[in-house]
Amino acid sequence: MAQILWFENYQPADVPVLGGKNTSLGSLMAAGMPVPPGFAVSADCYRKALADGGIGGQLDALIAAVDPHEPASVAAAGARARALIGSLDMPAGLADATRAAYAELCSRCGEADLPVAVRSSATCEDQPDASFAGEHDTYLWVRGGDSVTDSVLRCWASLFTDRGIAYRLERGYGHAAVAMSVGVQQMVRPRAAGVAFTLNPLNGDRSQIAIDASWGFGEAVVSGEVTPDNFLVDKVMGAITKRTISAKTLEYRLTDADAVVAVPVPGDRQSVPCLTDEEILAVTRLARRAEKHYRCPQDVEWALCGSEVLLLQSRPETVWSRRPRTAAACTADPITSMVQTLLHPSR
């Protein structure tokens, strides 16, 4: 059983033990996209730890007794389940393997005690009908081998967050069928970050890429706390067809204590575009690669670190992609539409 799977060695056969998040990062990285480096702890490790600890039956019983419409009942079962998993001893071989992989990652990135993100990657995530977005926990700015193994264990436990239990029951996913893989990935310190849609979210035009960007960490954009700069880029021509520069009043920055906090942006920087044209086009190329990789419109999170644009996440776009186009957008008969154009020239 492979315990540690590096993102760049991704193979489709590994999907069942990588979970949604790690599959995504692995397949993007294997396709050559600039994803921050890292590795996954196989979901089989979670299964083996549960089996070794002999707690499977106890978890079954806990969940079977839950009344999903009764928050107190969910909360009580969740707390017990997390405690059970948290008390497991991580198999000695796995703890060593995880520490060794982390050390390898530190040396690859050239930084001792490299800060990493330790992310849950459940095997049920990112299903077409259920994203499980935000149901499980992620630990950021984790440093040191022991902290990493500790966080892996906490990610396992987070399979039984109250919201995760409720969501699975609601959607009809049996908990025993779900396992937890964990991703360990280099943290990045972006100068600017944001999201990109590989279509125009206002009208569904697939020839466009819409970029929202703001200073610092992408949280400011994702949470909606700032009005980001917005750029519209034509995919085919690589032309920036629209730019809206907003006053970006706050940004998330890293403190000396590895905390990410919102701080005000000085007035003179607020209305400065946070990306140059070259950077806008770099984000565009990256989003376009992700879209081509997945062969459907994507919703991408990106970060600008130094001069490099990194891909943090890529998910299928869900709004326009599901909307059926009702009718042909232009009149087929040339004379009829020519008359229309002559009567109403577009400009």
Added chain:
Amino acid sequence: MADRFPSPFEMPTPPGAEGWQDLYAYSSVFSEDRREYEESAFWFMDGVHTPEVIPPWDATILEYAIIALSQYNTRHYVIPPALGVDIRFLNGYMYLSPVGVADPAEIEARIPEFAERAGYYFANWDRLYAAWIPKVRALIDELESISFSPLPEREDMAVITEGRGTGSALGLLTTYHRLVDLTLKLWQHHFEFLNLGYAAYLDFFGCCKQLFPSIPDQAIAKMVAGIQVDLFQPDEEVKKLARLAVELGLASRFAGPAPAAEVLDGLRGDPQGDKWLAAWEEAKQPWFNFSAGTTFYHTDKVWLEYPDIPLGFLRAYIAKVQRGETLERPVEAVIAERDRIVSEYTEFLDSDEDRATFAAKLGLARTVFPYVENHNFYVEHWAHSVVWRKMRDLGRVLVAAEFFENADDVFLLSRHEVPEVLFDLYHGWAVGAPSRGPKYWPREMARRNGIMDALRKWSPPPALGVPPEVITEPFTVMLWGITSDSVKQWLGGPSDAGGLSGFAASPGVAEGPARVVLTADGIGELREGEVLVAPLTAPSWAPVFGKIAATVTDVGGIMSHAAIVCREYGLPAVTGTAFGTRTIKTGQRVRVDGNAGTVTVID
């Protein structure tokens, strides 16, 4: 902001230009007789074709061009919302007024007629267009065959022996009328396809904008643009000659500033030189019938008569060949890029129906577009060059008869005056007594030159009269680049925010020091890396595009000739800025964004 432009009747005659109206057709000047109509209409100055004062005879071609355009809209194809474009000369400048169909019921009634007539042309385009080039070539041959020569002392004996019964002076008059009629016919041919071509292009354009609301204009243009375009052939010929000069080891013979005549003479007599000269002679016909101006002025310099112009470009190309640069347009790459653009946009369509419509409209646009791109060489460059040349020959006849001193003075006569002048010549010749001309015309030419000078000092307003709420006349928008926005901008006057906007006519972003060039003669001042700021650019300026960074024009839309050429040469361009030459000063650093259609003065 004003809601209307000054009335044409408020425009004062510039001091010293009194009587200018008599130099133009009585039907093409503002007058009390049509005041009510003329004051309520909207007139814009045609800076695209005629940025400078128009000499009286030169007005002929403009009138013929504009009425031919009008005739096809109004009477041939029955364009539903558009009649013709009315034309007036004011203080020597040309003002145009698009005439729409006001009554919605009438527009409706015109639709089936348009469908039948235009539909026939579209359905039979290839066959009809195949006939066009031979038709125009034959017309040009006929123009070329025209000759004007001084009246003989005695009629030739053959006139007697053949019993012809007519004399040379009648021939002179008849030949002038033939020249004028052929010129009118030329312009009828010009518009046989053009408006339909634009309509089909606009249809594809509109379809693209519906399918992809933010698609850049230049993406649409690139999908349609042709690969082998006759309009660019003169430049290609010069490139060929440059390569040949290097191959034959003649490059050094072109070095230095020697005038063309001297350089060409110096090549004569040695085998390599003669070989090159033979190639030069072969290229000249027809490709050096290429004007350095808009082609609408008799003063526009034609390569054939000013070999120093192609020679200047030749020298630059020789230098490039010697530096190892390739001159060839990467045709394969251009085709591959065009295919890529089409296939990528097609991929973004999500129904077979959309894909079929898109492909059909693109197909029609590509069918019609060779005409749109190529006619300009045959009609404007080639045929106009011949017309100016023949008129100058007629001028020489009048100089020989001592009517005036310069052959070019013939262009100070209006079209309808020429037969009278020829009749005066005829009169004197027939009677054997003095014509009035030799006394009358030198004095009159001095007066007319004075009027022209006075008119040149006048600055024409961009528009006159009452603008419509929205500009909907399709060809005004397409050919002249005049939109509701430009009208608004004109009414508001130039902004002082250091920014200009216009049409995103050719993609790319560039920065550089500006060089404001007001006439074609000024293009020689352009230095490497400068941004050309001009009232307009003619296709024939293309060879300087190799060294400049970007182009900004006051007038012109995305389909103006300048825009087509800039895209071809990969040069960022913003057209139709209205105030570029007045706002920007030579030497200022400017940033030209050909994607967004904006120009920013940086310092």
